[in-house]
Amino acid sequence: GTKIQATLFNATIATFEEYIHLNNTIIIKNGKVRPINRKYASVNPIFGLAFGQNTKITVSENEINIGTLLFSFKRFEEVTKTNNENIFF
Secondary structure (H helix, E strand, O other): OOOOOEEOOOHHHHHHOOOOOOOOOEEEEOOEEEEOOHHHOOOOOOEEEEOOOOOEEEEOOOOOOOOOOOOOOOOHHHHHOOOOOOOOO
16 A cells, blocks of 8 residues: 554654654654564554664655655565566665
8 A cells, every 4th residue: 555654662752753743744764664563553564664763754844746656575585586687675
């Protein structure tokens, strides 16, 4: 789909709550995409964002239209066995 959930714990919540609001365009740096515990999944049952001490969030002054990004997740072993030069990982 087009949604992903983020996981924040303890002090991380207080650090970022002022930036994360409905209809805000935010830029996230140093967040991590990780497999999530499926019993806590509310949007995407496979991957989620995790924020940590090194994560930085800024609110963009301009709305950013990046279009639709399509991902096809593959195991690292699969990618290294291909000769396709058009694969980015």
